[in-house]
Amino acid sequence: xxxxxxxxxxxxxxxxxxxxYARASxxxxxxxxxELPQWQCCGAVYPAVKDEIASRLSSVRALMDAEEGKLVTxxxxxxxxxxxxxxxxxxxxxxxxxxxxxxxxxxxxDGSTQVxxxxxxxxxxxxxxxxxxxxxxxxxGRKIGAFYGCMFLRPGKALAFDDPENPTIIENFIxxxxxxxxxxxxxxxxxxxxxxLEDKQxxxxxxxxxLHSAKAAxxxxxxxxxxxxxxxxxxxxxxxTMPVHYFTELLAEALGVKEVQ
Amino acid sequence: xxxxxxxxxxTALRISGVNPRKCMKCGKCSATCPNYxxxxxxxxxxxxxxxxxxxxxxxxxxxxxxxxxxxxCVQRCPRGVEPGKLVEAVRLMKIRQQGMDHKGPRDIPPxxxxxxxxxxxxxxxxxxxx
Numbered sequence: 001x002x003x004x005x006x007x008x009x010x011x012x013x014x015x016x017x018x019x020x021y022a023r024a025s026x027x028x029x030x031x032x033x034x035e036l037p038q039w040q041c042c043g044a045v046y047p048a049v050k051d052e053i054a055s056r057l058s059s060v061r062a063l064m065d066a067e068e069g070k071l072v073t074x075x076x077x078x079x080x081x082x083x084x085x086x087x088x089x090x091x092x093x094x095x096x097x098x099x100x101x102x103x104x105x106x107x108x109x110d111g112s113t114q115v116x117x118x119x120x121x122x123x124x125x126x127x128x129x130x131x132x133x134x135x136x137x138x139x140x141g142r143k144i145g146a147f148y149g150c151m152f153l154r155p156g157k158a159l160a161f162d163d164p165e166n167p168t169i170i171e172n173f174i175x176x177x178x179x180x181x182x183x184x185x186x187x188x189x190x191x192x193x194x195x196x197l198e199d200k201q202x203x204x205x206x207x208x209x210x211l212h213s214a215k216a217a218x219x220x221x222x223x224x225x226x227x228x229x230x231x232x233x234x235x236x237x238x239x240x241t242m243p244v245h246y247f248t249e250l251l252a253e254a255l256g257v258k259e260v261q
Numbered sequence: 262x263x264x265x266x267x268x269x270x271x272t273a274l275r276i277s278g279v280n281p282r283k284c285m286k287c288g289k290c291s292a293t294c295p296n297y298x299x300x301x302x303x304x305x306x307x308x309x310x311x312x313x314x315x316x317x318x319x320x321x322x323x324x325x326x327x328x329x330x331x332x333x334c335v336q337r338c339p340r341g342v343e344p345g346k347l348v349e350a351v352r353l354m355k356i357r358q359q360g361m362d363h364k365g366p367r368d369i370p371p372x373x374x375x376x377x378x379x380x381x382x383x384x385x386x387x388x389x390x391x
Contacts, residue, residue: 008380009379009380009383010378010379010380012379013378013379014376014377014378014379015378015380041379041383043383043387044379044380044381044383044384044387045330045383045384045387045388047349047387048277048330048345048346048349048350049276049277049278049346049349049350049353050275050276050277050278051275051276052353055387075380077380077384150329150330150331150332150333151331151332154331154332154333154335154336155332155335155336155343156336164336165336189295189331189333190295190329190331190333192329193329193330193331193384194329194330194381194384194385194388195296195326195327195328195329196381197364197369197372197373197381197385198326198364198372199299199327202296202299202327202329206295206329226380227378227380228378228380228381228384230378231376231377231378231381235374235376
């Protein structure tokens with residue numbers, strides 16, 4: 001199966017591993033991630049007011065360029081921004097009209113593209129049971145926690161692929177890889193996000209709370225889909241530290257294709 | 262309400278799409294806010310102050326740059342008021358004014374290390390300037 005794929009800016013540079021391991025794993029699973037021929041940065045944060053039209057256009061272009069009605073995302077931020085823009089397209093007539101009038105596309109976007117995160121693709125189109133069968137190096141004995149962060153699940157109304165308060169998708173993914181999935185209270189809280197620029201202490205506090213919560217529950221390593229969460233969880237960890245990987249790295253490891261990279 | 266305050270309030274309501282009158286003052290937004298301690302005005306106060314037309318006070322406060330945009334208050338508001346959208350609206354009303362960028366491209370490089378993801382730089386440009 002071939003899916004249109006939107007990697008995003010960070011995956012071309014600081015988070016190259018997130019992208020490379022994803023592509024290698026997809027190949028091992030018989031999936032081709034076909035990068036959109038031209039894409040623009042999603043803007044990293046979703047503009048949450050109704051009259052920000054231009055800042056959502058790059059997402060609309062990506063949605064229009066997706067083939068076969070599906071667009072696969074990898075980064076939490078891109079997933080969040082593009083999926084919410086798609087939600088707006090289908091629910092906010094003012095945005096749809098203004099964006100269409102501005103872009104004047106030959107064929108107007110009909111709102112039908114489905115934005116699916118790579119984890120959703122694995123869950124819904126392959127199945128975690130099937131993934132477990134493809135694992136050649138099970139991560140047996142490893143105690144892994146999911147760090148969902150804020151953007152991956154909220155707001156549930158627009159993202160709508162897991163319970164925003166009690167998610168299971170990454171835990172089920174961890175189990176499929178043969179490891180023990182450890183849940184802990186702060187797994188869907190914010191890492192401190194961009195406010196780290198102005199006030200490092202904000203990220204230090206958030207990360208400290210999350211890592212403390214994870215350690216207390218018995219987590220030995222964390223996985224995430226967000227480059228900014230990973231950055232904060234590593235660089236702003238003061239009292240506690242823990243290895244933090246992209247989920248694709250563990251996937252590649254379990255599928256036996258990590259070294260190929 | 263004087264004219265300017267009225268204009269600012271109408272703008273905040275229009276661009277955010279929020280109806281502060283739906284608020285039942287339960288305080289869940291502020292209780293769940295991870296950055297509550299750093300905000301001069303807390304999420305529940307944004308709702309009340311917008312309703313009372315006190316937008317200028319909010320625009321002058323650093324609270325608008327302390328919101329993490331984590332959507333905890335948006336997700337958890339039992340009345341669907343979604344206070345985070347008001348914070349976003351007021352912040353944009355501030356930086357959309359000429360010469361009122363909070364930070365520009367020249368301010369950012371000294372603030373970051375070499376490991377920061379591009380995502381962070383993009384987010385800063387979206388949040389701090391117009």
